[in-house]
Amino acid sequence: MSVPRFWRKIPQRYNLEGTHCEVCGRYFFPPRNLCPDCRRDGRIVGHTFEGVGTIVTYSVIRTASDQFSDLTPYVLAIVELKEGARMTAQVVVENPEEVFIGMPVKAVFRRLGTDGESGVISYGTKFVPA
Amino acid sequence: MVGIITYGTYIPRYRIKLEEIAKVWGDNAADIIGGLGVKEKSLPDMDEDSATIAVEAARNALLRRDIDRNAIGAIYVGSESHPYAVKPTAATVGAAIMATPVMTAADYEFACKAGTAAMQTCMGLVGSGMVKCGVAIGTDVAQGAPGDALEYTAAAGGCAMFIGDDNPIADINHTCSFTTDTPDFWRREGQAYPRHGGRFTGDPGYFKHVQGAARMMLEQMGTAPSDYDYAIFHQPNAKFPQRVAGMLGFTKEQIAPGLVVPRLGNTYSGASMIGLAATLDVAKPGDRIFVTSFGSGAGSDAFDITVTDRILDDAVFSRGAAPSVEELLADPIYVDYARYAKHKGKIMVQK
């Protein structure tokens, strides 16, 4: 990911900053500026997700690109946040066998990747068993 | 009075036993463990570094007390393993706790005492009215060259102390420091591992400076060691703090809760502050705490602290809302040397 693109996403990645439609009650992550249900009648406000949720589904990555090969095997999951929005993120566990559908998880702050030895370090949210 | 308004600690879950390291280098494990008084040490996960540890410590502090982010006017992060040579860890912490942009920030480095130097800076800023709340963090993923004596103790962990004057959970009655230019331990720019003066690190380094600052504190406050309920001394191993406590007249009981090094190792900039956090975890209102850090190079910062009623006041502070040091030390995942080397980036890979 380019440096400007990563930089723009810092609020989302560090603190799960999304949005909320006050009319129908839906939560959005990544943030949306328009509610797909309410359209022009919607009222969108910022919302910082609490960072707790459950695993909807997951897969165990055993072969990864160079950047993530140190981490294999690792678990990539779709996490449903308590407020309702879903996101894809790594779940940090010692053993992938620990993970199950419906597992409660909470957000932690980790390194997401580094651009080689001299490039920028990307930080953001992963999940651990709650 | 200026004091600690909340605090938080973070320790990675991974541990390696010293006997596992000794096995690799053909050292006598019993001699090493006996000599250092350390049985195991923490190490970071593959995706943890001094910045992630600092953020987790700061967030744990905020779980105990939800500080208004607009009140946070300064963040200083002390470490000798900042992820970047140039780019502040403190700015990342600021963004991750949503305290940016109206705040000042900088990274500190003073071997193992950069975190307590950050506490002093925050005390000055709060005391002078320049900021309402300052965040001081000591964090490290400490490095010891493979096979070097430091490898047995260099550990990972961090602690955040939020300094302010709005109902502190612990008043900081006084601080003073003792600093000289002493080449007992150093790391040159661009070098992966620090070097040290071997035996030279003890007397002219640790013992001279810790005693210098501690005796200055006792003299300036007109106190004796028996006036304190607890004491924390920098803990590069378990022997040094026990010996210096004895030299100064503090008892085993006074240093017991803060002596976490046998199960944690030396977390460098985090060490004295984690010791203080472990003591605050068990302290009662009215308890008086004596702290003296040490950083090679060399200097010591001393603090005289009194715990207030607020530490048990659920209306402002919830000690149980974040893990205690004892809880963070529980349930470790032990690794062998090969896994440890991978986590610490000590294995050469094709680039």
Ligand SMILES: [Zn+2]
């Ligand atoms: Zn809507």
